[in-house]
Amino acid sequence: MATIDDVARSAGVSVSTVSYVLSGKRPISEPTRERVRKAVAELGYRPHAGARALASSRTQVIGLVAPLRAGVDVNVIMQFVAGVVTRARSFEHDVLLLTQDDVAGIERVSSGSMVDALVVMDVEAQDPRITTLLAVKQPVVLIGLPARPHGLSCVDLDFEAVGRLAVTHLVELGHRTIGLVGPPPSVLARHTSYAERLIRGLQSQAEEDGVHAVVEPAEPGHRGGQAATEVLLAVDGLTGIVVHNEAALPAVLDTIRQAGRRVPEDVAVLTVGPPEVALSQTPPVTSIDIPAQEIGGAAVDMVIERLASAGSPQTRLFSPRVTLGETTARH
Amino acid sequence: MATIDDVARSAGVSVSTVSYVLSGKRPISEPTRERVRKAVAELGYRPHAGARALASSRTQVIGLVAPLRAGVDVNVIMQFVAGVVTRARSFEHDVLLLTQDDVAGIERVSSGSMVDALVVMDVEAQDPRITTLLAVKQPVVLIGLPARPHGLSCVDLDFEAVGRLAVTHLVELGHRTIGLVGPPPSVLARHTSYAERLIRGLQSQAEEDGVHAVVEPAEPGHRGGQAATEVLLAVDGLTGIVVHNEAALPAVLDTIRQAGRRVPEDVAVLTVGPPEVALSQTPPVTSIDIPAQEIGGAAVDMVIERLASAGSPQTRLFSPRVTLGETTARH
DNA sequence: TTGAAAGCGCTAACAT
DNA sequence: ATGTTAGCGCTTTCAA
Numbered sequence: 001m002a003t004i005d006d007v008a009r010s011a012g013v014s015v016s017t018v019s020y021v022l023s024g025k026r027p028i029s030e031p032t033r034e035r036v037r038k039a040v041a042e043l044g045y046r047p048h049a050g051a052r053a054l055a056s057s058r059t060q061v062i063g064l065v066a067p068l069r070a071g072v073d074v075n076v077i078m079q080f081v082a083g084v085v086t087r088a089r090s091f092e093h094d095v096l097l098l099t100q101d102d103v104a105g106i107e108r109v110s111s112g113s114m115v116d117a118l119v120v121m122d123v124e125a126q127d128p129r130i131t132t133l134l135a136v137k138q139p140v141v142l143i144g145l146p147a148r149p150h151g152l153s154c155v156d157l158d159f160e161a162v163g164r165l166a167v168t169h170l171v172e173l174g175h176r177t178i179g180l181v182g183p184p185p186s187v188l189a190r191h192t193s194y195a196e197r198l199i200r201g202l203q204s205q206a207e208e209d210g211v212h213a214v215v216e217p218a219e220p221g222h223r224g225g226q227a228a229t230e231v232l233l234a235v236d237g238l239t240g241i242v243v244h245n246e247a248a249l250p251a252v253l254d255t256i257r258q259a260g261r262r263v264p265e266d267v268a269v270l271t272v273g274p275p276e277v278a279l280s281q282t283p284p285v286t287s288i289d290i291p292a293q294e295i296g297g298a299a300v301d302m303v304i305e306r307l308a309s310a311g312s313p314q315t316r317l318f319s320p321r322v323t324l325g326e327t328t329a330r331h
Numbered sequence: 332m333a334t335i336d337d338v339a340r341s342a343g344v345s346v347s348t349v350s351y352v353l354s355g356k357r358p359i360s361e362p363t364r365e366r367v368r369k370a371v372a373e374l375g376y377r378p379h380a381g382a383r384a385l386a387s388s389r390t391q392v393i394g395l396v397a398p399l400r401a402g403v404d405v406n407v408i409m410q411f412v413a414g415v416v417t418r419a420r421s422f423e424h425d426v427l428l429l430t431q432d433d434v435a436g437i438e439r440v441s442s443g444s445m446v447d448a449l450v451v452m453d454v455e456a457q458d459p460r461i462t463t464l465l466a467v468k469q470p471v472v473l474i475g476l477p478a479r480p481h482g483l484s485c486v487d488l489d490f491e492a493v494g495r496l497a498v499t500h501l502v503e504l505g506h507r508t509i510g511l512v513g514p515p516p517s518v519l520a521r522h523t524s525y526a527e528r529l530i531r532g533l534q535s536q537a538e539e540d541g542v543h544a545v546v547e548p549a550e551p552g553h554r555g556g557q558a559a560t561e562v563l564l565a566v567d568g569l570t571g572i573v574v575h576n577e578a579a580l581p582a583v584l585d586t587i588r589q590a591g592r593r594v595p596e597d598v599a600v601l602t603v604g605p606p607e608v609a610l611s612q613t614p615p616v617t618s619i620d621i622p623a624q625e626i627g628g629a630a631v632d633m634v635i636e637r638l639a640s641a642g643s644p645q646t647r648l649f650s651p652r653v654t655l656g657e658t659t660a661r662h
Numbered sequence: 663t664t665g666a667a668a669g670c671g672c673t674a675a676c677a678t
Numbered sequence: 679a680t681g682t683t684a685g686c687g688c689t690t691t692c693a694a
Contacts, residue, residue, distance in 0.1 A: 001442060001468075003687055014665045019689060029663060046442040050390065051687035053381030054670045061427070061445075068413050074405050082399050085430045094440065096392070097428040099416045109425065111332065111377040114392075137332075221611020222581060250553060250581035251613075280552020282582075334671055345681045350673060357674095360679060382671035385686045 002043035011039035022047065053113065062088050062303060063115035063138075065129070067101035067122050071184035071220055073246040075274050076292050077121070080143060083296025084119055091304050103132045110136045117303040119143065119296075123154075125191040139306035141299045144193040151313050153306070155298045158317035159194045162288050163201025165320050166242045166270055167209060169286075174331035175240035175268060177212040178202075179232035181225065181252055183245050185217045198244055198272065214238070218248040225251025233259050233267070239331050243271040243285075253281060253327075264329035275323055284325035291318060333374035342370035353378065384444065393419050393634065394446035394469075396460070398432035398453050402515035402551055404577040406605050407623050408452070411474060414627020415450055422635050434463045441467045448634040450474065450627075454485075456522040470637035472630045475524040482644050484637070486629045489648035490525045493619050494532025496651050497573045497601055498540060500617075505662035506571035506599060508543040509533075510563035512556065512583055514576050516548045529575055529603065545569070549579040556582025564590050564598070570662050574602040574616075584612060584658075595660035606654060615656035622649060 008015040013032060020026045021036040028036075039045070053059045064084050066077065085095045096115055098105040106129060109115045116138060120129065123144025133140045134150055141153045170178050180202055182188065183195045199215055206213035214235050218228035225248030232238055233256065241256075243249050249271055253263065261267050263283070271278050271287045278287035298316060305311060339346045344363060351357045352367040359367075370376070384390045395415050397408065416426045427446055429436040437460060440446045447469060451460065454475025464471045465481055472484045501509050511533055513519065514526045530546055537544035545566050549559035556579030563569055564587065572587075574580050580602055584594065592598050594614070602609050602618045609618035629647060636642060 001444070004689095005687080015688080016666080016690075017664060020664090023689080025690085027663070032663080044442065046439070048385065048687050049443045049445040050381040050384030050672095051670090052689080054379065054385050054672080055687075055689040057670080057689095059381065064428070068409060074409050078399060078405050078409070081428070082430060085428060089431060089436075094436075094445065095428050097395070097412070097416060097426050099413060100420060105420075105425075108377070111375065112380045113332070113377075114380040114425065221607070222613045223611055226613060250585070254581070254585055276552070280550075280554055282553045282557060335673095336671080346672080347674075347682075348680060351680090354673085358679070363680080379671050381688095382686090383673075385688080386671075386673040388673095388686080 002045040007039045011035045063118045065098045065120040071187040079292030080296040083293035087297035087300035119299045123193045141302045153313040154315040159197035160201035162320040163198040164205040167205040170240040177237040178240040180215045181228045181243045182217040222251040226255045229255035240268040246273045269327040286325040286328040333376040338370045342366045394449045396429045396451040402518040410623030411627040414624035418628035418631035450630045454524045484644040485646040490528035491532035493651040494529040495536040498536040501571040508568040509571040511546045512559045512574045513548040551578045553582040557586045560586035571599040577604045600658040617656040617659040
């Protein structure tokens with residue numbers, strides 16, 4: 001591989017000139033710049049990432065902590081990841097992926113200076129990683145909202161507002177008893193941030209509106225969705241179901257039909273998740289979208305910003321909106 | 332951050348001794364080793380990844396090329412990724428994730444010496460990345476099987492055998508006309524390796540067995556699966572359906588029922604995909620598993636092996652097996 | 663506008 | 679069994 005010395009020699013300039021042409025950190029005369037560019041192209045030169053990291057203390061790599069836990073909506077995860085990677089690239093950064101659910105990986109890449117910043121997914125209300133993250137020298141952004149952020153930056157969909165919005169939407173349509181097919185028990189058991197926030201919003205809005213809300217977690221897969229839906233359908237006077245569990249959605253629709261109830265005439269269905277999933281059902285399901293890609297991108301924005309200016313941490317919550325399908329109607 | 336010099340000073344030894352204690356590349360007396368370890372622990376020392384990469388030409392990072400394309404089974408992708416990351420960690424490697432579908436990322440991380448090796452996913456029959464990969468200095472393993480591997484190492488489930496096995500299983504049960512709900516048209520259009528191989532195996536086995544096979548791609552989502560299934564159900568004498576499209580599976584089962592046909596009495600269903608998805612349906616679907624996690628791990632094994640010994644490239648194909656559910660029966 | 667040179671923090675050959 | 683030291687390939691200060 002060609003080194004910066006080779007380029008300098010070939011262009012008849014010093015290495016620092018080559019470096020400055022590449023970084024643009026000081027003005028270089030047009031002719032020189034052109035000669036350097038030519039030499040770079042001819043030799044197929046690429047700076048050695050390690051050498052650059054050593055000299056500049058910048059790796060151009062963002063660490064993405066994405067534990068692959070049971071019960072998560074894999075489509076949503078992928079969208080987050082895609083958003084992070086894409087936005088990172090737009091800032092000339094690559095992404096190092098950590099999927100192990102421990103604090104060791106965070107410590108390793110952080111104190112080993114493998115990354116410039118960290119984006120952390122699947123945050124829990126009392127996340128055990130927070131202590132470690134607070135001690136990290138790189139900027140950190142959480143995707144999610146712990147009970148106590150301790151001054152860490154956070155970004156997420158406002159899931160509490162999602163819960164409220166779901167209730168409001170259904171109540172406005174005349175529904176008075178509403179069920180939630182929630183995330184799997186395992187997700188709730190570890191107090192996953194988004195799950196608890198949605199339920200909290202749903203319940204408090206229901207209370208404010210004086211309507212009845214029933215929460216029923218669903219195990220992954222068809223049977224989980226089926227079981228939860230059957231429980232809800234047995235609830236007296238229930239006419240609306242909110243689904244916060246991508247894997248259960250087909251089963252929910254299926255089970256309602258099997259029970260001889262019509263959607264939306266007898267039971268309205270509203271799902272929380274990626275638009276594609278909701279809209280590709282039969283019929284298209286009214287949904288509150290999770291703009292996962294956008295949130296992932298925003299996480300990178302925040303982390304890059306703090307890399308540049310060391311500004312103070314902030315929390316950014318995206319407001320939910322309803323995308324109408326054909327599964328909610330006036331009761 | 333503490334450097335190796337700090338550790339050496341604190342332990343009263345030279346830097347090389349510290350380095351050798353850490354790498355184990357030369358014998359160190361027990362007392363010295365202990366003093367070094369203690370100093371490392373006290374200072375919380377971690378070698379600087381960039382410095383190490385510069386000096387040793389090893390990054391301890393594997394590049395994972397995983398383009399997030401339309402129509403792929405996201406569960407399967409995730410399993411591959413999980414397999415790669417987990418196995419990589421067991422060899423003290425981390426994973427840099429490239430999701431962009433171009434050759435630029437490969438060139439960047441390869442010639443920038445950001446990775447020690449590359450694992451490439453979602454391989455097409457005539458994959459445009461192959462030329463680039465052949466020029467790369469790091470070891471490469473493809474997950475998938477291009478028409479001409481050109482001497483690159485490959486690992487995958489033997490999808491041709493999957494197609495054959497699916498037919499054999501159904502034919503043995505007495506089925507004579509078989510349908511395939513295939514991957515989305517977009518996946519077929521780009522000649523995705525696994526999709527074409529499965530169809531090839533399915534068709535040639537059908538021919539050999541003198542049975543009729545109909546292939547119908549399915550767009551993602553419920554409606555795609557529904558449409559494809561309706562087409563197949565209209566085929567005269569069709570009694571068996573193979574589903575190679577995770578997102579369509581619930582819709583396929585649903586549509587068969589809606590059409591008033593029973594599973595498996597009237598129509599047998601066999602799916603190709605992760606076991607969890609198949610088994611969590613109602614009823615549990617007979618499946619040919621894609622051991623994605625295992626394959627991802629094997630890819631890492633192969634790449635690590637070549638890093639150690641520069642052995643010659645090889646192709647490893649996993650043999651498919653049927654996991655019985657309740658959706659296939661004698662006709 | 664450009665160049666020289668001192669590091670950055672390691673590894674590993676070469677000494678002892 | 680341990681130490682000394684020359685790089686690894688960059689960035690960036692200091693000079694000119």
